[in-house]
Amino acid sequence: MANYLSINYGGHDTSAALMIDGVLVAACEEERYNLEKHTRAFPENAIADCLDIGGIRIDEVDEVSLCADTAFQIREAYLKPALLDDSRIDFMIADIERIKLYRGVVDEVRGLLGYEGPMVQHRHHLCHLASTYYPSGFDESLLLSLDGVGEIETGILATGRGGDIEILHDKTHSPDSLGLLYSALTFFLGWRHHYDEGIIMGLACYGDAENTVPGSDRSYIDVFREIVQETGPYDYVVNRDWISYHRQRDTWVSELFHEMFGEKREYEDELTQHHMDIAAGLQTRLEEVVLSQLEKARDETKLTKLCIAGGVGLNCSMNGAIAASGLFEELFVQPASGDSGTAVGGCYLSEKTHNPALVPAKWHDFYLGSRSTETEIEQAFTDAGVEFTKPDDLYELVARQLEAGLIVGWFQGGSEFGPRALGNRSILARPYPAEMKDHINARVKFREYFRPFAPAALLDHASDYFDIDQHTPHMLIACQAVEERAEEIAAVVHIDNSCRLQTVTADSNAKFHRLLSEFHSLTGCPVLMNTSFNVKGQPIVNTAEQAVASFLSTNIDVLVVGDCYAEKADEDKGQR
Numbered sequence: 001m002a003n004y005l006s007i008n009y010g011g012h013d014t015s016a017a018l019m020i021d022g023v024l025v026a027a028c029e030e031e032r033y034n035l036e037k038h039t040r041a042f043p044e045n046a047i048a049d050c051l052d053i054g055g056i057r058i059d060e061v062d063e064v065s066l067c068a069d070t071a072f073q074i075r076e077a078y079l080k081p082a083l084l085d086d087s088r089i090d091f092m093i094a095d096i097e098r099i100k101l102y103r104g105v106v107d108e109v110r111g112l113l114g115y116e117g118p119m120v121q122h123r124h125h126l127c128h129l130a131s132t133y134y135p136s137g138f139d140e141s142l143l144l145s146l147d148g149v150g151e152i153e154t155g156i157l158a159t160g161r162g163g164d165i166e167i168l169h170d171k172t173h174s175p176d177s178l179g180l181l182y183s184a185l186t187f188f189l190g191w192r193h194h195y196d197e198g199i200i201m202g203l204a205c206y207g208d209a210e211n212t213v214p215g216s217d218r219s220y221i222d223v224f225r226e227i228v229q230e231t232g233p234y235d236y237v238v239n240r241d242w243i244s245y246h247r248q249r250d251t252w253v254s255e256l257f258h259e260m261f262g263e264k265r266e267y268e269d270e271l272t273q274h275h276m277d278i279a280a281g282l283q284t285r286l287e288e289v290v291l292s293q294l295e296k297a298r299d300e301t302k303l304t305k306l307c308i309a310g311g312v313g314l315n316c317s318m319n320g321a322i323a324a325s326g327l328f329e330e331l332f333v334q335p336a337s338g339d340s341g342t343a344v345g346g347c348y349l350s351e352k353t354h355n356p357a358l359v360p361a362k363w364h365d366f367y368l369g370s371r372s373t374e375t376e377i378e379q380a381f382t383d384a385g386v387e388f389t390k391p392d393d394l395y396e397l398v399a400r401q402l403e404a405g406l407i408v409g410w411f412q413g414g415s416e417f418g419p420r421a422l423g424n425r426s427i428l429a430r431p432y433p434a435e436m437k438d439h440i441n442a443r444v445k446f447r448e449y450f451r452p453f454a455p456a457a458l459l460d461h462a463s464d465y466f467d468i469d470q471h472t473p474h475m476l477i478a479c480q481a482v483e484e485r486a487e488e489i490a491a492v493v494h495i496d497n498s499c500r501l502q503t504v505t506a507d508s509n510a511k512f513h514r515l516l517s518e519f520h521s522l523t524g525c526p527v528l529m530n531t532s533f534n535v536k537g538q539p540i541v542n543t544a545e546q547a548v549a550s551f552l553s554t555n556i557d558v559l560v561v562g563d564c565y566a567e568k569a570d571e572d573k574g575q576r
Contacts, residue, residue, distance in 0.1 A: 004351060010070065013039070029369070029539075067339075127346050134363075135334070144293075168297060178228070178236075189265050201315055209221035209224070227242045228289055242257045295325075305329055311338045311339065330470050367422070371413055371415070386552070388565060389566075398518070410428050411544065423456065439555075445534075454501065458526040460526075473504070481498075492527065
């Protein structure tokens with residue numbers, strides 16, 4: 001029996017995962033504990049919870065792994081470029097504290113853990129690839145990792161066959177990065193880079209990449225094709241004339257970019273069609289480049305399945321375009337595709353090192369985070385002065401409240417690993433009428449009006465409402481609503497008729513499946529609106545205490561935590 005602890009530390013979205021005897025037993029994100037979204041803090045709380053969930057002590061861990069090779073990173077990302085470009089010397093000097101962190105990270109982590117056993121460092125993108133290949137259940141698959149930057153690579157294409165990962169292409173290096181370009185445009189459009197990229201994806205659906213840039217005779221997509229240029233079957237470059245993030249942090253785009261697109265939008269500024277069209281141009285070019293690479297890789301390898309990870313893998317519009325292309329029979333997207341998910345890959349790589357016979361085995365249960373005991377749940381209600389009951393007909397009761405248009409906070413079992421609420425830390429509502437989306441954006445989530453909500457649907461009925469032919473339990477593949485049914489679920493259909501679908505089975509989430517089934521029985525609709533149990537700017541709730549506090553501070557009408565049910569007085573319920 002072997003115990004492997006893997007830690008993502010040294011960048012954003014710090015996390016930890018624990019594997020015992022080849023089985024993932026825990027995966028936790030530090031942001032859920034320190035309440036700092038995309039935190040860079042050492043994941044001490046995530047580690048402690050992983051060990052607690054696994055029932056072991058740190059001295060019982062057989063190997064600790066980190067999800068980056070920092071010595072390689074210092075050489076390739078700082079020292080070698082500085083030998084060739086004077087501006088990179090200044091960049092290196094400005095980043096000296098980060099370089100010191102990278103250089104001393106192994107000793108730092110060993111000291112913070114009080115751990116004397118073996119420690120290893122795995123390559124960043126290999127962690128991404130392992131995190132999606134081994135739990136996919138696909139013996140043979142094409143593997144894609146795309147993000148901002150790992151040590152120096154910004155993406156890797158690989159093959160997985162019989163449990164072995166072989167690199168197909170790894171020559172795209174920073175600053176040639178689809179992820180960093182997406183972050184640059186997130187910043188330019190008025191949101192936070194490495195934080196709000198998902199907002200830009202939603203905004204893109206309101207734009208038209210074929211529109212002409214004001215003051216120019218060029219379309220938005222034409223400009224973005226100049227910014228991102230394909231130079232080989234798997235190669236592309238980001239034109240340096242348009243960017244500045246490779247020379248100086250936090251400037252992101254060049255004067256030429258400003259000459260074409262205007263001044264940076266500040267968050268409080270008006271959001272115009274121009275901004276939407278910029279987002280559309282970026283999203284369209286991302287999809288063009290990725291689909292071009294995948295088509296060539298599919299033809300070269302003859303592989304018919306695809307596994308995706310890396311931060312760009314959270315772009316469900318891109319994933320939907322891949323699915324709709326028909327290039328692959330089936331996709332698996334790791335639900336924590338961002339950097340937090342590398343901790344899962346680190347566990348698999350350690351297991352593979354010590355057990356070369358490891359092969360993929362389907363493991364789609366990513367409810368691997370914090371959970372509250374029955375005593376803690378009841379105490380959370382009591383401490384907040386909130387009366388609760390434990391009704392025998394809980395699922396029927398909640399389904400009736402959803403049918404009546406009430407908003408339900410739903411907290412069950414272990415928290416989801418990754419940014420998507422999948423029925424354990426969810427805010428739920430009926431998927432109609434269309435105005436339900438506006439109400440929840442404005443009065444529950446407190447976020448931008450244009451941001452869409454996801455549908456959760458019973459898998460057996462999903463094809464009646466959505467144009468998709470595979471199980472998508474992690475809400476990471478966008479698809480089109482069936483035209484004649486779209487009005488029935490209008491609150492979860494985006495402006496371009498797309499839906500970020502989660503399909504639910506009794507095996508994937510028994511309690512959520514039961515609630516959906518009750519709602520279906522009452523209404524004839526097998527779909528619920530499902531959004532994460534948090535408000536804008538805050539991590540998803542992690543504890544029963546946080547769930548109760550959110551219930552009291554928002555226009556959530558009903559709260560269910562485990563078997564405990566609470567409902568606001570009629571005069572305190574939101575108006576719909």
